[in-house]
Amino acid sequence: MSVLEKLQQGPREGVTYPLSLAYCGNCSMPIEYCEYYPEYDKCKQWLERNLPSEFEKVKIGDDGGSVEEEKKRQKRGGKGMIKTKKKEDGPKQVCVSRAPRGKKKSVTVVTGLSSFDIDLKVAAKFFGTRFACGSSVTGDDEIVIQGDVKDDLFDVIPEKWPEIDEDLIEDLGDQKR
Amino acid sequence: MFKKFDEKESISGVLQLKSSVQKGIRTKLIESYPYLENHIDNILPKKDALRIVKCHDHIEIIVNTAGDLLFFRHREGQWMPTLRLYHKYPFFLPMQQVDKGAIRFVLSGANIMCPGLTSPGAQMTTVPKDTIVAIMAEGKDHALAIGKTTLSTDDIAKVNKGIGVENCHYLNDGLWHMKPVK
Numbered sequence: 233m234s235v236l237e238k239l240q241q242g243p244r245e246g247v248t249y250p251l252s253l254a255y256c257g258n259c260s261m262p263i264e265y266c267e268y269y270p271e272y273d274k275c276k277q278w279l280e281r282n283l284p285s286e287f288e289k290v291k292i293g294d295d296g297g298s299v300e301e302e303k304k305r306q307k308r309g310g311k312g313m314i315k316t317k318k319k320e321d322g323p324k325q326v327c328v329s330r331a332p333r334g335k336k337k338s339v340t341v342v343t344g345l346s347s348f349d350i351d352l353k354v355a356a357k358f359f360g361t362r363f364a365c366g367s368s369v370t371g372d373d374e375i376v377i378q379g380d381v382k383d384d385l386f387d388v389i390p391e392k393w394p395e396i397d398e399d400l401i402e403d404l405g406d407q408k409r
Numbered sequence: 410m411f412k413k414f415d416e417k418e419s420i421s422g423v424l425q426l427k428s429s430v431q432k433g434i435r436t437k438l439i440e441s442y443p444y445l446e447n448h449i450d451n452i453l454p455k456k457d458a459l460r461i462v463k464c465h466d467h468i469e470i471i472v473n474t475a476g477d478l479l480f481f482r483h484r485e486g487q488w489m490p491t492l493r494l495y496h497k498y499p500f501f502l503p504m505q506q507v508d509k510g511a512i513r514f515v516l517s518g519a520n521i522m523c524p525g526l527t528s529p530g531a532q533m534t535t536v537p538k539d540t541i542v543a544i545m546a547e548g549k550d551h552a553l554a555i556g557k558t559t560l561s562t563d564d565i566a567k568v569n570k571g572i573g574v575e576n577c578h579y580l581n582d583g584l585w586h587m588k589p590v591k
């Protein structure tokens with residue numbers, strides 16, 4: 233395919249859209265761009281495990297070509313540094329606590345779910361359905377469930393999200409509001 | 410545009426769109442991108458309730474019911490596709506190719522300089538100033554950025570200095586990493 237053909241606008245004959253493009257599980261970019269990622273080695277590890285056929289192609293492409301590219305690079309100003317994605321630091325942990333609501337009732341506060349990349353709105357909805365009560369996202373990484381369901385959460389959370397082991401759930405006990 | 414974008418801090422609200430507004434957006438998109446006409450029903454199904462995510466710095470993003478990020482714009486500018494959408498329909502924007510050496514700069518968010526579009530390995534397709542284009546790269550098959558020409562391609566070739574295409578959205582920026590909006 234010539235360059236001009238590649239840049240030609242319009243759908244290609246015999247191709248059904250939408251296309252589905254494989255993205256790298258490490259850097260999230262299309263695989264052909266992995267080589268520009270600062271943690272290219274991790275990309276390769278991911279490819280080897282998940283897309284072995286792509287990994288073979290990448291290995292072949294690795295030889296040669298880099299010297300020429302290095303020369304081109306030096307002619308340009310600036311650093312051209314690609315940022316790696318922000319790593320969520322801090323331990324992954326979910327905290328649950330009970331807080332009073334009015335004289336007799338309590339609410340349950342859950343924090344830390346987003347450290348597991350869980351969509352908080354979806355989680356709040358799930359708790360509401362599961363416990364048949366009100367449940368809403370109340371902060372950056374906080375869900376409040378109307379009702380005292382703290383003890384149940386130690387079973388419900390690992391059941392719903394297997395990546396959260398019961399040991400990763402911290403019981404903060406009763407909190408004052 | 411999305412270099413410092415952070416989905417936690419930069420979103421100010423989500424709006425449900427009225428169907429009349431939705432129709433208007435649809436018409437505008439087909440007008441801007443005629444090649445989309447046969448695919449617009451897949452991208453923006455008529456029955457789908459579209460929402461607009463309002464962000465800081467006058468940025469708006471169109472999302473569908475599933476939460477996929479489809480198009481974005483700055484102030485009242487033209488709607489531009491997200492790269493994830495463009496990768497699904499990689500034919501509806503005029504395409505400009507940068508040479509290999511420019512890739513890492515584009516991926517770090519730099520604007521596209523004229524020499525990166527005129528050197529051997531690069532290739533332009535003729536468009537006027539202020540055109541939304543997809544940035545392709547020498548030896549690669551997929552778009553790595555969405556930009557807007559700051560000069561016509563004729564002038565880019567003539568002047569061959571300074572910024573030729575403003576880098577609006579690139580692989581690995583804040584918009585690329587933004588999660589579906591539920």
Ligand SMILES: [Zn+2]
Pocket residue numbers: 256257258259260261263265266269275276
């Ligand atoms: Zn990668």
